[in-house]
Amino acid sequence: MVRMDVRVSHVTLQEMTSRWGSCRAATGRLTFNTRLGMLEERLIEETVVHELCHFFHQNHSAAFYAQMTRWLPDWKARKAQRDKADMRPRPPMAG
Numbered sequence: 001m002v003r004m005d006v007r008v009s010h011v012t013l014q015e016m017t018s019r020w021g022s023c024r025a026a027t028g029r030l031t032f033n034t035r036l037g038m039l040e041e042r043l044i045e046e047t048v049v050h051e052l053c054h055f056f057h058q059n060h061s062a063a064f065y066a067q068m069t070r071w072l073p074d075w076k077a078r079k080a081q082r083d084k085a086d087m088r089p090r091p092p093m094a095g
């Protein structure tokens with residue numbers, strides 16, 4: 001098991017239309033799309049690791065992806081699967 005030495009201050013779940021998550025490294029705030037809960041655990045894990053990597057790299061540079069690979073060697077396959085999932089909030093049920 002790999003341990004990440006990061007300090008998370010807040011984790012927020014909210015409806016998002018264009019992202020699965022976001023990270024504010026300066027404040028330690030992580031935000032995740034509520035729809036993430038509908039995905040397989042391995043896809044949730046990839047999203048969480050992605051956002052945690054932003055504590056070290058506030059971009060999607062080669063160094064960022066190298067770190068992703070170190071922590072989650074099969075992240076690409078997981079991301080490809082996650083990218084196919086619908087992230088938009090569901091409309092309220094009629095009636």
Ligand SMILES: [Zn+2]
Pocket residue numbers: 050054059060
């Ligand atoms: Zn990112």
